[in-house]
Each structure stands twice: as structure tokens, then as C-alpha cells.
Amino acid sequence: MRKACAALSVGLLAILVGFGVAAKETLLIYTSTPVEIMTKLEQMFEATYPDIDLQVFRSGTGNIAAKLAAEREAGKIQADLIWVAEYTYLEELKAQNLLYKYESPEAKNIPALLVDKDGYYYGARIFALVIAYNTNFVKDPPRTWTDLLDPKWKGQIVTANPSYSGSNAIAAAVLGMEYGLDYFRGLAANKTTVVQGNSQSVTEVAAGAYLVGLTLDNMVRGLKAQGSPIDLVYPDDGPIFLPSPIGIFATSERIEAAKKFVDYVLSAEGQQALVEVGAYIPARTDVAGPAGAPTLDELVAKAMPAEIEAIVANIDFYTQQFVKILLGQ
Amino acid sequence: MAGITLRRVTKQFGDVKAVDGVSLDIADGEIVCFLGPSGCGKTTTLRLIAGFERPTAGEVWIGNKLVSAAKELVPPERRNLGMVFQNYAVWPHMTVFDNVAYPLRLRKVPGAQLRTKVMETIALVGLAGLEKRYPEQLSGGQQQRVALARALVVEPDALLLDEPLSNLDAKLREKMRFEIMDLHRRLRMTLVYVTHDQAEAMVLSDRVVIMNQGKVVQVGSPWEIYREPADPFVADFIGLANFVPAVLVEEAGGEGVAEADTPRRPRFRCVVPSRPGRALPANGILFVRPEEVELLPAGEAEVTGTVTRVTFLGARLDVRVEADGAEWRVEAPAGARVREGDRVGLVTERAIFFDAKGEIDETEGVA
Amino acid sequence: MGPRLTRTLAFGVAVAVLMALVAFPLGILFYKSFVRAGEPSLGNYSEVFSDGRNYLPFWNTVKLGFWTVLLAAAIGVPLAWAVARTDLPGRWLLENLCLLPYMIPPFIGAIAWVQLLAPRVGYANRLWMSLVGTTTSPFNIYSFGGMVWVMGLYSFPFVFIAVRGALERMNPSLEEAARISGAGRFRVVRDITIPLVLPSVMSGMMLAFLYTVANFGIPALIGMRARIFVLTTRIYSYVYRGDFAGIQLAAALSVLLMVLAVALLVLNQWILRRQHGAAIISGKSVRPTVVELGRWRYPVAGVVYLFLSLAIIAPLVALFLTSFLRAWGLPLAWSSFTIRNYRYVLFEYSLTKTAIVNSLSLALIAASAATALGAILAYISTKTQIRGRRVVDMLCTLPNAIPGTVVALAMILAWSGQFKVNLYNTFAMLIVAYVAHYTFYAFRNISASLVQIHPSLEEAARIAGAGWLQNFRDVVVPLIRPGLVAGWLLVFMPTLRELNMSILLYGPRTPTIGVAVFELQDAGYYHIAAALAALVVAVIFVTNLIVRRIVGGRRRA
């Protein structure tokens, strides 16, 4: 028996040592970037900066916001960086003096519309909320957001929850301001299923559990490239433009390392990486975009117009209304 | 009321023949005890009679009805038997009254009649006043009587009892033994009784059935079994025994003289009657009960030995004598003046001379 | 140091730890649920009972528990009977199949069932659709029924174990006595067998109820999607709301959950006490009467094995299948399969790598700490006459009986900075919660070993001049080693894949395996979650085999 115990402990120790993490500077980022994309980005970043260990806490913006609130209540923000889709949330953090003002040397290489006017954050990951459909079952996909209200899609639509996903919170605000609450009621009448996040909604459409979805263009491209039967439509009435911003926490004890990560994602190398691993639209003109994707300029031109001040003012209202109307909560 | 007949009944569990070709006639109203060492097949025989086991071969008849055969099995509930299990098996979730009433309820006896009958039976086993109790509130002996009342209440054709007293203390056991006999005297049903305990078998039975390794080795009255054991196994199993290897030295007219097979002379010798239907063997084992050996002053007998131990047993003395390398057990009257170290002579009037091939189970020893 | 001093010190430290881990946090939880804005108030409770978002989860919890135990009994009782009392072929296999769901954490069960019954994509639905040729699928796991089904399949072993035990211990002559009294086969079942095993059935159902009520994984992964909240998931959503009012409501809901759990336990004790069945547990090992199924033997075996393959094996197979898919929902063709998911969770994804290291270290530390603490407390409880040792008993037992969610919330309230100590988001927080919740297993096993040590053994050592500590080390510990080992393992195994508490307590730097699996599934990375879950299942199998060797075939408590 003693032998067996000893063997067990030795085995466990071996596993622990095998996984052993060498002492490096650890940088913690809170992000809503999908895990597989973030892992690859992390590997590429760590290959460039071998003495930094990037740790990723991935969740929806809603959860991240809650976590940060709880951490502030407990007295210490753990994270060094934040990178979510909901740019209004960074506005909020900025207003509370929680962000570190950083002028990146890469700032001059990206379009002005991606740079915070006060210099606290940069739009670094470009994507859009679009209509995705399963190509096995759908030959004639919806062309506009309002097409989704057609009863033929009843029970076949899936989307993410804006109280979890920042992208969908922005989308709720933009669509709500454009079409009013009736649009939400129409989605509800069509028995739209609300899942947690976009990786879930896009997976469900690719798998055929639902036929169409309001989800993110880069994820659709990624799955399509892997051979999943999925494709997307940039709606005629305008996709929702989402330049996911990255910022550094003022409370960070590793500001220098954090700056390196911001510089990295804005650099040509970083943007190239984002194109490769995440099928994002590059923020820089000197990086080629994924096949078949619009350029940043084309996307912005097509996107549904949205004033950041208006969104900041309305996002909570429309998020709550969406949840209330579609989830009855 | 009915007798029970077993015809060449065999029951096999895998490789084990638990019961091996047993034939037996039990008369109506008779008390028969099954006696034998642990694992010899007593319980299995009882269960075959009750119908819990299907015989591998052979037949069981109750009255004049065939109830068990390899192809035919009347289920236990249709045999009108009563059974008391070794461990009482009183239902813990029913009161004494309900336990006893259950067989009557199954027979749809109307309420008032059921009540009288149950109370009567409870009184019969001496439990009046306890009928509202649950088994956990009863002593072992009381539970045993509940089991008995439950078996009796329907006046079964036969009552099967499987070591019903084995869990009781000696005093209570003796008392219950007489109560069972008393009941039998009053109700006169056939009674098949399994026990380990020879005293119990002797006291209770009209006939005793000795079993060994699934076979019946002897059937007879307690007196016969004790006085005329069929083989060394029975002799050894019942009561105390001295066994001495011996040779036949004389034979004449249904009687012979056997002499102990010891190197020293004179040898211990005695007269042995030949047993019905059997010739006296040339080589064999001399069997003598301790109470049949007489102690004489040294020199008055041909064989002398030394007293090694004297144990006082109340009415008698248990004396051990070492003679010619063998140890003898002798029962002497309490007044006999023997002490350890005394030289004594040994004689006996009566002995049985068994064929040497009959084996003695060493583990049972002199009980 | 004098012997008295070391003894007092050891006892003092153990009791102080117990107070800090159990009494204080639960007290704070209770207190906080009655406070609003620093004032004593029933406001939290009136909000709980006036708002549908709060009282519906309570009602759903009860409803889920009710239907789950009915299902658990409907599955567990016949199977227990088949294993204990029939000549069904392969009963050893049958028994092990029935105990399988006991080893697998329910959240992994939920993930496995999603693979089978997800609308349209689940393998069972796909099979149906291709057989019938429709595009609408018959099963939807994301429903109340789906929750009941999965929960029932993962809690029926409680009923199975209790009933099988009762049937095996029941003296067969109790039933035979009824036969000979004139009752037919079925009448005996009605009049004797059922009444005698009923308390065990009830007790098994009660434990299954408790397990269901305390479970987070299944209602979170299946119910939340269908917008059906129970208490554990509602508490979770309040905690993750991130504001203080949310925590207060969660505290009130936790107290309700705790009351529900304790009420169930008391009810269970009451049922067991009322049982007139002391006599059915005979000391001797009995040979149960085996019902010969005769010509029904193979048909019945067919039904039983088919059911078990569908209910227990199929979801695991589905889980393994999905774990090899390049993307969820791909057709099952060679081109769809890959081992990339395994490489990903083991070598690429830092969260799962960290989680594996964390869970192993947490389980090692928590098991060792719980065993040490449990040993001293068990010694106090069984070998001394110290006043208040009943309280020690209760404080060891209580946190195991109440749901992990409640324990976790109590830890958050007590140890995240309000009282000078801030363990929020740390490793220590998880250890503290695990030790509080699981010390009971070590305590119970060690107590059982300790009561068998005759006082004279210890007295002999003391007379020979050994001090208390020396005596404890040289005499007591070696004698109770089997209890220590068993206790250690019984803490180690559940902590390795704990979810109910970890999900509320983990920090960004301290994810655990359970959390990693849950988060991956919850965020829609179904194929990756499946790979990690499949690894967990494999590890559980292997550790169980090792444990069986070590503990020597002894049944898991």
C-alpha cells in the first residue's frame, strides 16, 4: 500500500514538474477574444518576448465588468490589460481614471478613427456583427437585419446575450436606436434563441442547430476556412462595426510589459498575426486582409452609422430592453 | 396432518452434493430430528421439504401428494407447512399480532375469527400481553416464540424447525425444548427438527436422523443411536467414545473376543457381539463408551494404566487413564476414590467392534 | 515543551482552524443575509420572496429535485433489485456500470449529454433525422426535462447503492417465512420486501435530492440556456453581477438553500430512525434468495444492458467522439477527425495547462490539510472527554451537508478583505473552501479507525513514557493508517475536479480543471471542452483503479 501511495505521489509530482512554469514576468489580460485565437496570439507574442508570460482571462465583457467591479470592491485590480469589444466600457473606465494614458509608437500607423482622442486606448481588433447562415440548409439568406423578422426564420435564429457579450451590447444599442424596440419584439416573436457569447452562436449555426445567426464576421470566416458549412452576409442596412479597443490599467505594476503587448498588437507583425489566427480585418493598410473580407475602409463605409456618445448614453437602456424582451428577465 | 416421504432426494449446488440420495419416511405426528455436523445438508433437506429448493433428483411427498421432483414443484405457499427459521425471521415492520395474523390474513379468515385465533395462539406460546409490540422490543426468546406462533397459527400439516433454539442461552433453550414438546403433545402435528445439538435431539425426538456429507448414515430412536451406532462416525458424533485399534482373536456363535493392538502384553481384551447382518472383521476398531469402562484396583484387571487427570462433573467423575500409550476416558461414580497418579485396572463388559475401514473424523474428536 | 502543552496546542490550532473555516464564515453568511446598508433588515428576504427572479429558482430547485429523485428511484430500484436478487448474467459488470455515473462529475455528464441531445446537432437527433428524413429533431436537452434526465442519471447511484445494500443485507428467511405462510411470489414483494427496503429507498432518494439541490454544473450548462434558473445558478449569476446588492441577495438565497439542505438531512435521519428494520441487518453474511428469471433471463438482460448502454455508455462515447472533431457539428467522417483538441488543451492553451497544475496542487494540499485537520478533530471527538466535542462533530459534518455554493459564498463574505484578511482571487481561498467542505470525509474515516483502537494500546505507550505527540505519532497514526489513506483519497478525488465551489472562488490566475471545462463549454468551445472533459474522465478512471487497489476493494463512501 505504501508503495502504491509513493508511486502515486511521484507520478503527480512528475506531472507538476512537467508542467512547471519558469519564473517570468506574468502579464494578465482580461479579454473577450475567443480562446483559440487568443492562445495563438499569446504564443506568437511570447515567441517575440520570451521573458514575458502572458496570462489570459477570457470571458464575456459582462463577466469581465462584473469581475472588475468585484475586484475594485475587494481593493485590487488583478489585470494589467483589458481588450474587449465594448468600447463604451473603456470610455467608462477612462472616466473613472482607471486607464493608463499611453501613446504608442505604432499609433501613427493606424487610422485616426481607431485611436482614442484622449490617448487611453486603441481599436486593435477589427470585426463586425453580421448575419451568418448555414450553407447546408440555407440557399437564400437574409440580406438585411429586418429580413430576419420574416416568419420563415421562426425558431431558427440564434444570437448572443448583450449582457454577456460586449459586441452584442453595442449591436443592441445601434439596432435599437435605428429600428426601435419593435425590432427586438420582432426577434422575440420569431423565437430567437439567445445563447451566451458569439463563439457559441457561431458554432451553433455552423453545426446546423440554428440556420441563421447574428454573429461576428471573423468567426464565420474562421469556421468557413476550417470547412464548416457556414457563410456570412454583410447586411445591406449596415453591419455593426466593432473596433475592439485595448487599454492598460493605471493600477498595473507591469506597465512596461503591458506597453509591449499593446505595441505588439498594433504592429504590422501583430496585425498580421490577428489576420492569420483570427481572420480579423487588419487595422493597418500595410497588412493584407483575409481572403474575401472587406478592407477597414470598406467596412466603415458600409457600417450602420453610430455616434460613440449616443451609444454611451443608450447602451444600458437597450441592453436591458433586449434582455427583457427576448429573455423575459 | 400428514406424513412426509423423501425418495432418493439429491440436491446439487455446482459441484457440491448438499443432499445425496436421501430416502426417509416420516410418520404423521412423529417428531424427527436431523442431526449432523455443520454443512452436512440438514438445512438443505428441510428447504427441500418446504419447497424452497428444487431437488436435482428424487421426490418429496407430503401426505399422499407429490410436492417436489426435478420437474414438479408445488411452491412453498401451497404446502400448508409451518416453518421456524434458525434466525426467527420475525418481520420487523409488523407487530407481534400482525406477524401471527399474517398467514390467516392470506387465507382470508374473517376478522373476529382471526382475532380469536391469533390471541389464542399468542397465549399458547406464552406471549399474551405483548401483541402490540414490535420485534425490536422483544427478547430473542420472545421473538422465537413469535416465529413459533406464526408457524402454528394455521395448524399446518407439518412443522419444520431449523435450529430454532441455537441463539438462546442454555436455560432458555431447555425451557423452550420442553415447550415445543408440550405443544406437540397438544397439537400432534408432524415435526421435523434440525439441530446441531445432540442433547436437543435426544430429548425431543421419536427418531433421530444422523446425516454426514449429504447422506443419511443412521435413522433410529435416540436409544438405538446411542447404544448401537451404525459406524464409528455416529459413535463418535453422539456422546463420548473410546476408540482402540484391535484384532479379532476368537469367534464363536455370533460372538467374538477382540484384543487391543498394542505391543505389550497382556493386552486389553473384551467380548464383542457380532452385529445383525455383518460378520465380525478380523481387523478393526473397538468402541467403548466411557460409562461402560470400569475402574478396578491395579492388578485386578489384565490391563493397568495411570490416572493422568480427574475432573469433577457433579454427579460423576471424568477420569483419564494412560494405558499402553492410549488415553482412555472413563466415567466413574462421584464417590470413587481415584487420584492423579494412581495405578488402576480397566475392564469393560460391552464393546462394539467396527470394521477398521470406517473412519473417525479427527476434528470432531471426543465431544 | 511538556506533553500537556503540545496536546493543548495541537487541539487549539485544530479547533481554531475549524472555527475560522466553518463557524465564522457560515455565521457571517447568516448575518449578512439579514443586513441591508449596515442595518438589520429583512429586506433581502422580502426581495427574494417578492421577485419572480428569486422565488422561481427556489421553486425550480424543489421541482428539479422532486422529478430527479423520482427518475433516480425508477432507475435505481429495479437495477438494485436486478443486481442483488436475480440471476441476470454479468452482474459484476452491471454493478460497475451502475456505479460509473457516481465517479463522473455531473457537469461532465451534462456536456456528454449535450453531444447526444442538442437540438438538431446531437448525435441522437442526427440519427433520428437521417432515419426519419426530417429536419426537425425530437430531443432538446436544453429544457427542464433535459435537466431532470441528466440529473437523474447522475444521481440514481445514491438510490442504487442504498437499495442494493438493503436487499443484500435483508435476511432472505424474512421473505421465505412469508412464502411458507402462504404468500405468493408477488404478495411477498408487496408485503415484506417493499416495506423493508422502503426506508433505504427513501434514504437514497433523499441523498439524491440533496445532491441535485446542491448541483451547479447541470443546471448551469443545460438549464441556464433554457433560461431555467435554480438556486445555485441564480446565486452564481448574482455573484457575477459584481455589485454588493447582488452579493446580499445571493446570501439570502444561500441561506434558503442551506435551510432546504439541512431540512432534507433531518428528514433523512428521521426516516432512518423510524425504520423498524434494525433486524434486517443481520450480522452474518446472508446468501440472498436469488430469483431465477428462467426464460426471462436473456430478454430482461437485453433490456437492462440496452438501457445502460444508452444511458451511461452512449453519452461518454459521444463525448469522446466530439473531442476528436475539428469543429462541433461536423459530420462523422474521417476528414472531420483530429487530435488537435487534445494537443491544444494539454500543450497550447495556457488556461488549461495552468488549470491542470492548479487542480493537482490544490487537491494535494487540500487533501493533506483536510487529513491532518480531520485526524486531530477525530481524535478530539472519539478519544477525549473534552466538553464541546459534539460541536466539533457538527462543524465537521455541516459544511459537507450544505451545498458547495453556500460554502463558497460564505468564504467570499468572510475572507475577501472585510475582516482584514483578503483571500479573494487567491489559491488560498480555494484551499480554505475545499478543506471546509471536504474535511468531513477524512474526519469520518479516521474516526471510524480511531474507535477501533482500544484505549489500552495508547495507555501502554503513555506508561512506557511517550509524550502525547510521540504517542500520537508512534502509536495512533500507524494504527489508523488505513483510515488516513482512505480519508486522504476521499478528499483528493472530488477536489481534483471540483466545480460547485471553484466556479465562485477562482481568480484569473487560479483557474481549476472544473472551471476550465465549464468555461470552455459555457463559451461555446464544445469540441475543446469535450477533449478536456474526456481527459478528466480518463484521469478519474485511472485514479479510481489505483484507489481500489490501495483501499482494497472497499466501497467508496
Ligand SMILES: Nc1ncnc2c1ncn2[C@@H]1O[C@H](COP(=O)(O)OP(=O)(O)OP(=O)(O)O)[C@@H](O)[C@H]1O
Ligand atoms: N444455495 C447454495 N449454493 C451453494 N452451496 C450451498 C447452497 N446451500 C447450501 N450449500 C452447501 O451445501 C452444503 C450443505 O449445506 P446446509 O446448509 O444444508 O448445511 P447444514 O447441515 O444445515 O449446516 P449447518 O449445521 O452449518 O447449518 C454445504 O456444503 C453448503 O456450503
Ligand SMILES: [Mg+2]
Ligand atoms: Mg443449517
